[in-house]
Amino acid sequence: MSFQAPKGTFDWMPPRSEWALAVRDALSAPARRAGYGYIETPAFEDTRLFSRGVGESTDIVTKEMYTFEDKGGRSITLRPEGTASVVRAVIEHGLPGGPLPVKLWYSGSYYRYERAQKGRYRHFSQVGAEALGGEDPALDAELIVLAVDGYAGLGLRNVRLLLNSLGCRECRPAYRAALQEFLRGLDLDEPTRQRIEINPLRVLDDKRPDVQSQLADAPLVTDHLCGACKAYHEEVRGLLSDVGVSYTDDPRLVRGLDYYTRTTFEFVHDGLGAQSAVGGGGRYDGLSEMIGGPPLPSVGWALGVDRTVLAMEAEGLLTERPGTMDVFAVPLGEEARRRVFTLVAELRRAGLSVDMAFGGRGVKGAMKAADRSGARYALILGDRDLEAGAAQLKDLTTAEQTAVPIAEVVDILKGKFS
Numbered sequence: 001m002s003f004q005a006p007k008g009t010f011d012w013m014p015p016r017s018e019w020a021l022a023v024r025d026a027l028s029a030p031a032r033r034a035g036y037g038y039i040e041t042p043a044f045e046d047t048r049l050f051s052r053g054v055g056e057s058t059d060i061v062t063k064e065m066y067t068f069e070d071k072g073g074r075s076i077t078l079r080p081e082g083t084a085s086v087v088r089a090v091i092e093h094g095l096p097g098g099p100l101p102v103k104l105w106y107s108g109s110y111y112r113y114e115r116a117q118k119g120r121y122r123h124f125s126q127v128g129a130e131a132l133g134g135e136d137p138a139l140d141a142e143l144i145v146l147a148v149d150g151y152a153g154l155g156l157r158n159v160r161l162l163l164n165s166l167g168c169r170e171c172r173p174a175y176r177a178a179l180q181e182f183l184r185g186l187d188l189d190e191p192t193r194q195r196i197e198i199n200p201l202r203v204l205d206d207k208r209p210d211v212q213s214q215l216a217d218a219p220l221v222t223d224h225l226c227g228a229c230k231a232y233h234e235e236v237r238g239l240l241s242d243v244g245v246s247y248t249d250d251p252r253l254v255r256g257l258d259y260y261t262r263t264t265f266e267f268v269h270d271g272l273g274a275q276s277a278v279g280g281g282g283r284y285d286g287l288s289e290m291i292g293g294p295p296l297p298s299v300g301w302a303l304g305v306d307r308t309v310l311a312m313e314a315e316g317l318l319t320e321r322p323g324t325m326d327v328f329a330v331p332l333g334e335e336a337r338r339r340v341f342t343l344v345a346e347l348r349r350a351g352l353s354v355d356m357a358f359g360g361r362g363v364k365g366a367m368k369a370a371d372r373s374g375a376r377y378a379l380i381l382g383d384r385d386l387e388a389g390a391a392q393l394k395d396l397t398t399a400e401q402t403a404v405p406i407a408e409v410v411d412i413l414k415g416k417f418s
């Protein structure tokens with residue numbers, strides 16, 4: 001019997017896996033530079049954290065959670081997203097009583113039982129950042145700028161920002177009522193009619209053409225914002241323009257999680273087909289209270305690592321090989337192998353990326369391995385070279401070969417990469 005990765009999952013294998021690491025690093029770098037501290041929470045939580053936090057009527061909670069009973073009879077869910085866990089941890093550690101905002105970033109695996117297709121997986125990775133306990137348009141704008149800078153740091157040019165405001169608990173009920181009234185007058189199937197009563201905003205996100213064609217005149221949330229929400233949104237937009245971040249106002253932007261208030265946004269890439277959202281986020285002023293905590297107005301985002309790698313591929317950015325070797329060492333003979341082993345260890349301690357040929361292969365196979373490694377230099381040492389006290393250093397781009405004293409190999413190579 002042989003096994004395959006479960007449906008909707010895949011393995012990150014070298015060299016492509018290097019890009020996943022590079023993406024995590026680049027997407028989190030701007031947040032780290034902006035005072036966001038690293039948080040790591042468990043990969044599973046009490047199921048109720050997500051049903052309350054993400055929302056009972058969302059697709060995530062009704063259809064997509066990996067939920068099971070553990071051996072102690074508790075209902076446990078593999079995290080489908082990171083925000084509820086971060087808020088839970090911040091409340092549990094009493095941080096709302098200390099200096100605010102609490103700024104945190106994270107990176108890890110998330111699990112959703114979704115219909116698997118390219119860019120939509122059942123196990124995927126996100127980098128996220130959250131600023132908790134701050135109600136300031138500058139904080140919303142800061143987070144958006146950090147995400148924009150993260151994508152730019154990877155060389156991505158075609159990530160677009162969609163921006164909206166979903167209002168607050170003051171103005172949302174009136175909009176919700178207006179939307180419900182409009183939707184009730186449409187020709188929709190029974191499950192959709194039920195959704196109008198439970199979660200009318202989600203109907204706006206229905207992708208079916210026969211539904212979309214009826215939504216052209218749907219009331220827009222931005223026409224129903226209260227004065228405070230309007231002013232807040234204007235300030236966020238102004239700050240973004242001040243730092244040169246361009247965005248598209250999208251009054252129909254509805255996110256798949258129920259906790260959002262005011263600012264919401266999504267980053268989309270047009271080279272990805274149906275799964276075009278490479279990241280998203282927004283403000284969630286009521287989430288803390290929804291899970292039993294104190295009032296804690298907050299804002300954050302999560303950027304998809306898997307889809308960001310696909311976006312880089314679509315822009316032709318995966319050509320250069322990340323994480324290649326500086327030196328590949330080729331020992332020829334038993335004695336030489338021992339000496340090479342030590343030289344390799346010394347070179348690595350000196351900070352160089354170094355690999356060597358294993359298994360006593362012939363020179364031809366070893367040189368092929370050196371080429372495959374992408375190394376700049378091959379360091380070749382035979383038993384006879386040992387007697388002469390010199391190794392051969394071959395520049396693999398020019399094929400030029402020079403003899404260097406074994407005692408000076410480390411310094412010479414260090415010099416070439418300093």
Ligand code: HAM
Pocket residue numbers: 080081082083112114119120121122123124125126128129130256257277278279280281282283284299300301302303304305306307
């Ligand atoms: P989300 O929009 O559900 O938001 O996910 C954020 C990003 O994760 C998406 O834009 C997408 O790139 C990636 N993603 C989501 N589901 C999948 C999947 N099945 N396969 C591959 N990639 C996926 C959140 O998770 C919120 N917690 C974001 C947030 C943080 N809001 C406030 N703070």
